[in-house]
Amino acid sequence: MPPDLVLRPELPSDDDAIETLYEVAFGPGRFARTAYRLRDGVPHDTGTSFVADRNGLVIGAIRQTRVRVGGVPAFLLGPLAVAETAAKQGIGRALLTRCIEASRDTEAVAIVLVGDPPFYGPSGFVQVWDEILMPGPVERHRLMALPLKGTVAGPLLADAW
Numbered sequence: 001m002p003p004d005l006v007l008r009p010e011l012p013s014d015d016d017a018i019e020t021l022y023e024v025a026f027g028p029g030r031f032a033r034t035a036y037r038l039r040d041g042v043p044h045d046t047g048t049s050f051v052a053d054r055n056g057l058v059i060g061a062i063r064q065t066r067v068r069v070g071g072v073p074a075f076l077l078g079p080l081a082v083a084e085t086a087a088k089q090g091i092g093r094a095l096l097t098r099c100i101e102a103s104r105d106t107e108a109v110a111i112v113l114v115g116d117p118p119f120y121g122p123s124g125f126v127q128v129w130d131e132i133l134m135p136g137p138v139e140r141h142r143l144m145a146l147p148l149k150g151t152v153a154g155p156l157l158a159d160a161w
Contacts, residue, residue: 010051048099050095060080062079097123111146128153
């Protein structure tokens with residue numbers, strides 16, 4: 001990770017910069033995706049959401065939303081994005097690691113996401129398409145979870161536990 005980079009908790013004043021980052025990274029079609037629809041109207045968890053800050057500029061961000069899977073508390077990870085100009089510097093991996101560490105100190109039993117197995121697998125995420133039921137379409141091979149205190153199975157529902 002670059003030495004001039006600071007990973008810090010997300011602040012309310014970061015919101016515009018983060019939304020711009022997500023817009024560039026994922027485009028306008030992101031709101032139609034199942035994971036985005038689950039997050040709609042549910043505030044993200046500020047205790048496990050972080051930014052990568054370089055000289056006062058937000059160049060990366062990761063957020064999580066509190067959900068329930070099979071009735072137990074979990075997090076829905078995402079979005080995670082890094083500015084294209086800062087790609088391939090380990091910033092995304094550093095944000096993910098920080099987010100996982102913060103999640104271990106919560107009630108959450110697991111972190112669930114829809115993402116790329118080659119990126120998330122090395123951090124302990126495993127494919128769970130037969131265990132977790134999403135409330136909409138997802139590419140099954142991209143549905144992953146990281147157990148924190150056990151395993152999760154069942155339907156995933158937005159719920160700010």
